[in-house]
Amino acid sequence: MVGMLAIDLRHLTKRYGNVTAVNDLSLAIRSGEIVAFLGPNGAGKTTTIDMILGLARPNEGSVEVYGLAPVDAIARGYVSAVMQNGGLLKDFTVYETVRYTASLYANPQPVSEVLERAGISHIADRRVGKCSGGEQQRLRFAMSLLSNPRLLLLDEPTAGMDVEARREFWSAIREDAGRGRTVMFATHYLEEADAYADRIVLVRQGSIVADGTTAAVKSMASGRTVRATVRNADRDALAALGGVTSVELRGDTVLITCTDSDAVARHLLTKTAASDLEITANSLEAAFMALTGDAEVPA
């Protein structure tokens, strides 16, 4: 398995009518990596995951999962997924759902074991329709463990969960992660990407805009923006302040991206005639802007 790619996407493009959901996306994920697929809603995360799973066919490009076409990788149990929503029958119990799914594999993991690992043994006899969103999500996780997959794909696994449910879900995933499984999860929560991934792939409008270690990507999103009205601002002087990563002038408005907003604010208020000063924490959207250099996106 050394050197083998878990996921190999080459020049993937997927169009729905006039909308290009995924645009010439190439991505290689090595076996054993834990990768966050991070981006706003509509960035093409789910479409990409659907193509990795063979649930959607690309218009152009190729998908390989452990060197196989998606459908073959699924048939062999190399890959499984926790989808965002749906996919459960309300009138099966939790146990029946897992038992049914297990019966479809040649060598499934024991049902009781996956229920235990997903932390839902205590609700095994509950009807799926009576389970909370978090419990249903852990049920999907249990189902995804049945084939003991090499690659686990999670599509916005904690969407709609409360904080407690989210914490429990991730602790179940984390307990499981020590087994050398490759994990790729889509999320729009920066904190989740930060806490659980070793690598972050940022997508926007169907393309990868950044791909790097968690620390590298996070530093781009963790700064603050100081905005103020300053007549005849001295751009170079502002850029020379400690911790300033970028200075943008829009007429009399200056936008300063920095890691030490206190120092920048102090400078502006004491050394210049700045007024209307605002400090905002950089959002993910701001990180995208920094990464793509796309000033067209409204702040």
Add this chain to the structure above:
Amino acid sequence: MSTAIPTTAAERTSETQSLPALGGFNLTALALEIRRMLRNRRTVMFIVVFPSLFFFMFRASGGGANAARIQSYVLISMAVYGAMVGTTAGGAAVAVERSLGWSRQLRLTPLRPAAYIAMKVLTAMVLGLCAVVSAFTVGALSGVRMAPSVWILCGLAAWACSLVFAAFGLFMGFLLPSENVMQFVGPMLAILAMGGGLFVPLQNLPPVMRTIAQFSPAYGVGVISRAPLVGGLSTAAVASVVGWTAIFGVGAMVLFRRDTARV
């Protein structure tokens, strides 16, 4: 086959996964599926309670010398009706499964589409069998008397011919992605049953209606199922069952292909 992908000692996950036999078709899944369907109170109402209720309502319609024969006639028709509803419900379950995303979930497993359809058809046929057996049990307990061979042949015919409606259910299930598909299909079945002479004997209908009735998918099933009792087995009846099964089967196949291609 499975050795094509080398593994290392470090790789602890899915060392050797082989493909499931029969594309994933198995009796555990089938049993769970049947149990789930039979747990649905509405389904049981339609396939067990209603046909029996109709039997008690309609059997009183004939008196005199032919009373016993009319009772048997009505009972067989109601067994056919129950089997129709049961098999249709079994097939139409794919609509619910599509609308809930279960079909999509199953595509993340090794289950082959053909194995899925086979399990659906078998589930439908088991529901149809439940309907026939329960209707006949109620009939026998309430005094219907027929020769053993007539009971068996009528029952088998009603059950086997309801395959038409398993195909019909699948067809509707792939046509209508709805959680409440039976709310549309239930009334349709009642109309088809009426047209097929299950509620009112065809000879009591005006000639025009009688001609139209022969095109109901329920027509052939009714005629064949009653034949051991009253005779009248015809080529038209056999053609009705074979033809409609083929039409719905092919229709379901086409819709199914469209469904999986539309990804």
